[in-house]
Amino acid sequence: MQPLAVYVHIPFCTVKCGYCDFNAYSGMDNLKEAYGAALVAEVHANASLLSGRTIASIGFGGGTPGEVPAAHIGAVVAAIGQHARLDPAAEVTLEANPGTLDRPQLEALRAAGVTRLSIGAQSFHADELRFLDRIHSPQATAAAVGLARKAGFESIGLDLIYGLPGQALDAWIGSLGTAIGLAPDHISIYALTVEDGTPLARRVRKGEVTPLDPDAVADLYEAATDRLAAAGYLQYELSNWARPGHHSRHNMVYWTDGEYLAIGAGAHGYLGGERYQNIAHPRAYIAAVEERAPAPHPGRESAYRPGAVTAMADWFSLRLRLLEGFHEPEFEARFGLPLRKVGGVVLDDCASAGVLELAPGVRLTRAGRLLHGEVSARFLARLQNTLAATG
Template sequence: MGLYVHVPFCKTKCPYCDFNTYQGIENLMEPFLPSLKAEIQSWGETLAHPAVTSIFFGGGTPSYLPPGYIEQILACIQSSYQLDSGAEITIEANPGDLDAAACAGILAQGVNRLSIGVQSLDNDLLNLLGRRHQASEAVDAFQAARKAGFDNVNLDLMYGLPNQSIHQWRKTLDSLTSLEPEHISLYALTLEEGTPMHRWAEEGKIPEPDPDLAADMYQYARESLAAAGYHHYEISNWSLPDRACGHNLVYWENGPYLGVGPGAHSRLGDWRFWTVLSPRDYNTKATAWAQSGIQPADDLVETVLESVQTLGGWEHLGLETICSETMFLGLRLLDGLNLQGASARTGVDMAGKFQAPIQECIDLGLLVRDGDCLKLTESAYLIANQAFTRFLG
């Protein structure tokens, strides 16, 4: 299974972010470490020390944690789970946190993949996004990571930003590509309700996103990244050969994953569940759960979930939901979904079950089928939800 570790702390919260993150709660950092370790250990005991193939520290800003925290968390994971010897271990990082010493320290703590939130190389756009770094710091951070010895680095970029021109986008993308990172993730800005940027757009302070311009930016990225040798393997992700993000592949292949930390989501067996949102409540509940006397579970059933004090809720996944999610998550992978493999995983004849929506999507030019392989057409990459929704019950 994959293991996701949610770190809710940010030095500043970006105005477009609607994740479970907080600024100004540094006083909770110190109690967060033993609480997180307690939850990790409790799940390890409950699940009888399961195998872990990948770890992803997300947030929030994991690189904002004090020195030594990551090492202690990884040591706790290694003692509580069967960590694969070749496990991919990723940490998300803000460029402003990554000088030479920080990069060397992160690598020494056991992290082998770095995901740097560059977002843009235009300082005006960075200021609009509320980022706490300048463009030069992003490049410096990447070079510091390389100098420290990181040979697996992802760079996150955003496009479709307010007042962003196609020229700015090309310049940023070309500059980032010239650094030759192993992986690049590109995300169009979405104005989420409740965020400051959503309010600014409603008040007319910033323009609404232009979908046509964003589509042009995406098309330029597809062409330029292909020319630079990157494989477009998922709608928003490109990698050099053999450098796709293993942890995210667990999600797209609808595999099992456990999330720890405030607000983290999990999918194990036929269950989806999530941790309480409040970091303060989380610290209290994680400690209480660890002290309650953990018993290994023969099977993950509702009575087991009821005993997990850190949970904010859960839902049982019926076969219909599992099949639907296997389809639309797998179709995010541009090499396609193998229908025979999906049938083997679910125990259901997927081609037969979804014969009507598959044919409808083919007729609409959204999907193409080659034997057992079903995949999005290139023209459907930016409107993939039109295909995905047809597989929902």
């Protein structure tokens, strides 16, 4: 049986950033104790799903997982280990906000079993951090990396955001250069997106903020690709670069159709061919877990089994995020249909346009990396036509 990954959601943040549409909340410190207990209770309630499985990775995301006591993190790891076999080399990643890290806490997290930190640097310019509502300074990120190394973390990642309104190429390359100078093991870069319902979206609607032109955003991505390669980082996914051996094993599970158990408010899981989601609001989630409702999976809100079109489209889109792509027989082995039969026209068109390479495997070209969304959408449309036609 394949190893299982576990995702644990911690929804608390000191401040809710204006661009963020994650399931994250500020001003809920009073819930943290009850939430920690609910996480452990949910793990125990899922004993049957964990039993007999080997856990190769655990990812604590949020929110700001570094905002809860390390003891809560350790209790969740220990509870998982009571029901499943925790691989001695398991990757246990925690997303951290540089504004909330100190040495004792980092040491406590390391002792709690966390092996890898993913630090949300976002930018090394104070004005950009203010625009993003981040509570930390560029200096705090640099200090956090140093403290994390001293606390014994051997795998540290930095996350950066690019494509801010008005962001110039030299400002972006400056942030990237500062990040590289801190010698992290992993770097993720994400384009700022204006998500519906966020304060940022309202500011854009009112004309207070003008999003950066998509061509300029693409130029920043291209420049980062060159800069990171020159610094010796290997790109392995559209948004992710790593030193050899430091890619995110946990995230690889998401991109390669692997199974993952979800624990915590609003967490998404994928198990036994079923996708499910927990209750999003922390208070409602805690109440449900305390009442052991709904049975047999307390805290769960909904579940569904994706149909063939959705499953194939998701598989294709996620695998194409990886720079290595995939081999066509893998698709057929997974779905029992030749990839050519359901999407051959799209593959050939994209290859002719210089967006896809088809041999030795299917993967995006460098130019195609900027067009992942379009390629995925075309494949989905083709699937809908082909499978509807064949019944």
